[in-house]
Amino acid sequence: MNRDTSPFRPASTGASPTPKHASLTASTNLRYSLTRKSIYDRHLNRTKTSELSKSAFAFLFGEMVQHAQKKVYGVQDLEKKLNQHGYAVGQRFLELLLWREGRTAKRETRILGILQFISHSLYRAIFQKPADTLEKVRENEDEYMISDNDPLVNSYISVPKEMSQLNCAAFIAGIIEAVLDGHCFPAKVTAHTAPSDMWPGRTVFLIKFEPEVLEREGLRHGST
Amino acid sequence: MPADWDIWAVSDWVTKPGEWRNEVMEEGPEELSTGSRKRERKKRRQARETGFKCSALLCSEPRPRCCRWYHIVAMVVYAVLILNKAGGLIFQRDFNPGLQKLTSNDYLILAGTFHGVHAITSQISPTNETGASGLEVLESENFVMRCFQTLTGTKFLVFAEPRQPNLDVVVRRVYELYSDYVMKNPFYQIEMPIRSEGFERHLSAYIKPHQ
Amino acid sequence: MAGSTTSYYFVIIGTKDNPLYEAEFGTFKQGGDGVPKFREEQRHMNQFIAHSSLDCIEDLQWASKEMYLKTVDKFNNTWVSCFLTGGNIKFLLLHDARSDEPIRQFFTDVYDLYCKTLMNPFYEVNMAIRSQTFDQKIKAAAKKYL
Numbered sequence: 001m002n003r004d005t006s007p008f009r010p011a012s013t014g015a016s017p018t019p020k021h022a023s024l025t026a027s028t029n030l031r032y033s034l035t036r037k038s039i040y041d042r043h044l045n046r047t048k049t050s051e052l053s054k055s056a057f058a059f060l061f062g063e064m065v066q067h068a069q070k071k072v073y074g075v076q077d078l079e080k081k082l083n084q085h086g087y088a089v090g091q092r093f094l095e096l097l098l099w100r101e102g103r104t105a106k107r108e109t110r111i112l113g114i115l116q117f118i119s120h121s122l123y124r125a126i127f128q129k130p131a132d133t134l135e136k137v138r139e140n141e142d143e144y145m146i147s148d149n150d151p152l153v154n155s156y157i158s159v160p161k162e163m164s165q166l167n168c169a170a171f172i173a174g175i176i177e178a179v180l181d182g183h184c185f186p187a188k189v190t191a192h193t194a195p196s197d198m199w200p201g202r203t204v205f206l207i208k209f210e211p212e213v214l215e216r217e218g219l220r221h222g223s224t
Numbered sequence: 225m226p227a228d229w230d231i232w233a234v235s236d237w238v239t240k241p242g243e244w245r246n247e248v249m250e251e252g253p254e255e256l257s258t259g260s261r262k263r264e265r266k267k268r269r270q271a272r273e274t275g276f277k278c279s280a281l282l283c284s285e286p287r288p289r290c291c292r293w294y295h296i297v298a299m300v301v302y303a304v305l306i307l308n309k310a311g312g313l314i315f316q317r318d319f320n321p322g323l324q325k326l327t328s329n330d331y332l333i334l335a336g337t338f339h340g341v342h343a344i345t346s347q348i349s350p351t352n353e354t355g356a357s358g359l360e361v362l363e364s365e366n367f368v369m370r371c372f373q374t375l376t377g378t379k380f381l382v383f384a385e386p387r388q389p390n391l392d393v394v395v396r397r398v399y400e401l402y403s404d405y406v407m408k409n410p411f412y413q414i415e416m417p418i419r420s421e422g423f424e425r426h427l428s429a430y431i432k433p434h435q
Numbered sequence: 436m437a438g439s440t441t442s443y444y445f446v447i448i449g450t451k452d453n454p455l456y457e458a459e460f461g462t463f464k465q466g467g468d469g470v471p472k473f474r475e476e477q478r479h480m481n482q483f484i485a486h487s488s489l490d491c492i493e494d495l496q497w498a499s500k501e502m503y504l505k506t507v508d509k510f511n512n513t514w515v516s517c518f519l520t521g522g523n524i525k526f527l528l529l530h531d532a533r534s535d536e537p538i539r540q541f542f543t544d545v546y547d548l549y550c551k552t553l554m555n556p557f558y559e560v561n562m563a564i565r566s567q568t569f570d571q572k573i574k575a576a577a578k579k580y581l
Contacts, residue, residue: 039551040568055408062410069410091522091560092553098502098521099550106500107521156408158420163411182522184496200425220497 044099058156065157065168075163079170079191086174093175094182097125107183111144111209111217114183118176119146126175127152137206142214144207146176149199167191169203176205186210299390301431302367302383304398305331308415309377311339315418319431323367323383342371342379361391370395378402394431401426442471443581444481444529445573447549449561450522452489456564460577469578484508485527488515492525502546503539518542522560524549530581537580544576 068081098105108114119131137143151169159166169191177189187209194204302322306315313335318325326334346358362369363386370391372380380402382395405423406412412420447456459471459478473481488508495504496519508515516538518526526545528538548569552558 038568039555040548040566040572042551044547044550044554058408062408065410088559094521095524095550095553099546105502105521107496107502107519109497109500156404156422158405158409158411158422160411160419168410184523216497 044096054152054155057152061153061168061171062157064171075165078166082168082170083174083177083189086171086176087178087181088174089171090175090178091182093122093126094179097122110221111185111213114180114185115144115146115207118179122175122179123148140208142209142211144209146205146207147194147202148172148205149196149202151201151203154201154203167193167203169205172203173205176207180207180209185213187213299388299394300385301388301394302385304427304431305335305381305383306398306402306418307335307339307379307381310415311336312415314416317424317427319428322385338371338381339379342373372396372399374399397430398427401430441467441531442473443577444471444473444478444485445545445577446482446485446527447545447564448485448489448525448527450524451561452486453561454563455524455561456569456573458570458573458577460574460581462581463578464581469574481513481529484510484513484515484529488517488527489525491515492517492519503542505535506533516542518546520546520549524560541576541580544580545573548572548576 064085065082068078068085072078072081098107108117115134119134123129123131131146132149133145133147135145135147137145148169151172153171154168157168159168173189173191177187180187180189187207189208190206192204192206194202196202300322301319303316303318305313308314313332316331342358346356349356358371358373360371362371365386367383368386368388368391370382370384372392372395374380380395380398382391382398384391384394401423405426406418406420409420409422412418442459442461445458445460446454449455459473459481461467461469461471463469487510491508492504495507495517502519502521504517504519506514507517512531513529514531514533516528516530516535518539520526526542526549528541530538552564552566552569553560558564
């Protein structure tokens, strides 16, 4: 954790560069942008009208999938990798979302509450639409399903036949997992393709809570 | 950029090729929100209404209605081919009977031959202008073929019934689908044959209802 | 603690009960100079008090949906106020006088700064915060509200 050895730290006054480039390096300071503003001087709120290009996102996400594909052995490994990417996004996005809600922000303390939060507030904040369904798996007490008829990340992706198990919405599963983890509801979230006639890209996120979550829910709020 | 190969082109329904090519490039991102998608659609509609001539020879309808509704609805597209920049066939799909069924090898030869002819037509121009775009339309008694080459050299060929209007719109749309569902697919290797389920699904969804 | 001026101890605790950031400051109100006036043994005690209050927080966090839990614990003369973020990061402030509203405002500012820290792609959850700018901004917020 010694920051001084970080490769991202710009060379300070210590090691002087060759005279030819001396004037160049003196005027550039990697730590701040040209306005000399750090991340702490910017505002966290974007304006309501600002939008992102779906194409730009599709290309970025595509590159991310390709990058993840390079160092994996098989589909499961790849999904895990995408899940991890999503997890990092989810951790950040959760705090940002609650920050934006301001004084009305609430921490969810119940299983149903947090699931509602994910399928409505979170989904709306990321994809501008709520998730399509939120169901409980009948056979298992600790499993829930959130379904999305057409996940945004998959809109331009066609998975080849030899990788038919893969669903790139594992990225969203990672985001969901991070939000659940953040609220102290440790769970495993996986993305499964469940096509219907109307929606060939329908994806179901299966949420399996760790046993301690149900135990706590039972102790705190009576029988669930 | 003026049409260099007017002898090939049916000039009354081809607007200036350069114009609609620029259009395709501008029509990129589908935005995330419905509001801006609406705006985008409005922009496109306006572009169509003002930027394109009616292509049908005997059409008396006002411009936007005739092209958008009547003539496209009555369209028969035989096949769509996509060639990579080296002249290799990367996609071939028949939609309607009307063309001779070839073996896959013959399709490859056809693609290679067309690639060569296209290269020759863009090199040797009788009009002595630079930047010739090469062969764009090929019309015979039994079919009309429209070719569109992207800036990167990928060629889209659409075969349709003769005297078919608005083929440029169809090619444009195929190009759009290609850039969406092929180029944005992380599992597609560039210049390789297209095996994208999403592309095929959207392509048939676009071409099939128009018959 | 010396006389009329109060001193504060502020710490950010990660999800694994690990400290991410620590600061001490004195009040600027009532003619204070902003310098903490903790005695040496009190400085060690502060960490113990903060650590022991984590149990109380873990109990309280399931009873309330609020992020600001107000005062959660008291040891001798020291109150512990807590703000719990959605990602289970705890902001603890040790103080010797009850005043809910200024502390809430202080915590809100800290939350803002913490979110900004989190937006840094090179920062990960539970990593110690070493940014000097962050430190300066926290001190500025303390000066403003405490």
